[in-house]
Amino acid sequence: MRTDHGYVLIILMMVVLVLTIGLTVALPVLETELVREKEAELIFRGRQYVEAIRLSQMKTPGRFPSSLKELEENKLIRKLYKDPMTASGEWNVVLPMEEPGQAGGESVQKVLVVPESALPSIKNPVVLGVVSSSTKKSFKLYYDQDSYDKWLFYYGQDPEKLPQIVTYGREEE
Numbered sequence: 610m611r612t613d614h615g616y617v618l619i620i621l622m623m624v625v626l627v628l629t630i631g632l633t634v635a636l637p638v639l640e641t642e643l644v645r646e647k648e649a650e651l652i653f654r655g656r657q658y659v660e661a662i663r664l665s666q667m668k669t670p671g672r673f674p675s676s677l678k679e680l681e682e683n684k685l686i687r688k689l690y691k692d693p694m695t696a697s698g699e700w701n702v703v704l705p706m707e708e709p710g711q712a713g714g715e716s717v718q719k720v721l722v723v724p725e726s727a728l729p730s731i732k733n734p735v736v737l738g739v740v741s742s743s744t745k746k747s748f749k750l751y752y753d754q755d756s757y758d759k760w761l762f763y764y765g766q767d768p769e770k771l772p773q774i775v776t777y778g779r780e781e782e
Contacts, residue, residue: 641748647693648749651741654690655762658700658739661686662764673735673764676728677702694743694757700725703738703763706775720763723777738763 661680662673668683677700680686691698706719724742728734741757751760752768759774 645748648747648751650693651757651760652751652762654693655739655741655760657686657690659762659764659766662736662738666764673737675734675736677725677736677739679736692739692741692743694741694745697742699742700739701742701758702728702734702736703740703761704731705735705737719773719775720761721775721777722758727777737765 658677658680662685664685665672665674665680665683668685674680674683674685677689681689692700701722702725704721704723706721720737722740723731723734728736738761740759740761740763743757746756747754747760752771754760754771761772761774
């Protein structure tokens with residue numbers, strides 16, 4: 610009668626234990642890596658919209674698009690990219706918000722952030738760019754901002770002078 614069947618079972622249980630511990634350690638690392646890839650994709654897609662608006666300005670100076678769809682229709686962007694940080698993929702759109710008495714040619718001090726679906730309710734929208742609709746905290750800092758809804762991608766952006774963000778439908782603070 611052989612007794613090494615018990616040793617095989619113990620070795621098999623040890624292998625399963627080591628694999629379980631390895632997966633427990635690896636899963637958070639993989640999840641973090643996936644989020645970092647999404648962040649890189651968010652930056653790429655946001656910059657694609659900025660470039661499309663820049664091309665729009667070169668084509669028709671002084672006239673900004675009134676929607677993201679207009680960029681695609683005028684063949685200024687290859688396709689309408691979705692927001693990678695949200696399940697819906699819907700962007701918030703960055704619009705200029707002029708102060709009373711502010712000249713139109715000055716740099717934007719305030720921007721209005723509007724859900725893309727609410728654009729039809731805005732009279733004569735002037736689309737400067739996009740921002741994610743996700744309010745989650747980011748791993749990466751982008752222009753010293755640590756949540757995706759503060760990662761602005763818009764034409765004429767000056768990283769040294771970040772504008773005040775006013776969110777559509779909320780009272781100013």
